[in-house]
Amino acid sequence: MKSARQGKPAQPYFGVGFEGVGELFSVFTPKHWELIGALREGGAMTVAELARQLKRDYKNVHNDCERLIEWMAIEKDENGLVYAPYDEIVVDMKLPDRRAA
Template sequence: MTNDQTLHVVVGGGPGRALKHAADAMSALEQGRQPAPHFEVGFDDVSQMLAVFTPRRWELIAALRETGLTSISALAKLLGRDYKNVHGDVTALMEWMAIEKDEQGLIHAPFADIAVDVHLPRRRAA
């Protein structure tokens, strides 16, 4: 993956959003065009998103963007944090696509941007 892609973190977007991206990709393929890559993870509510993307994990992602490929132990030293805690954060962020590991076991943040899109709940009828 190139480093100019964006990871979209969507809160409360519902399944319609994913279906629209799939339909757009299918339409592009039917027209003989290559669909634009789209990387998205979704959460039902803000508390779920904040449980994954904690302030310390945002710091970790930012440090990886600055350093590029590195080991978990080197990242822990750079951040001044315990290896075990950094390893746990890296593992969690890999599950949500925010971090990748290469063939040599080095980690990096593959996205140039992470866009957080929060959809507020609809108002209930009075």
């Protein structure tokens, strides 16, 4: 809202929710973070090119891309190239309620 008060266009906000930390970590595994990082550094590319760059099996990288596309962490363009559209992913976690003393 601060942007609107200053007459600047507001940046769109996008968020997803997870049932718990287990689901979060099943989506954002270390290999998935590596994949997202490779796309951020290398830009849009085919899944085959991404698999070669990561030195991983094509089928596994393809499955990882499908999972990350499902969670909207990466996207596929009209030419079939995958890319990471976000320059940051912020994780905000609510801790369990505190027990009464």
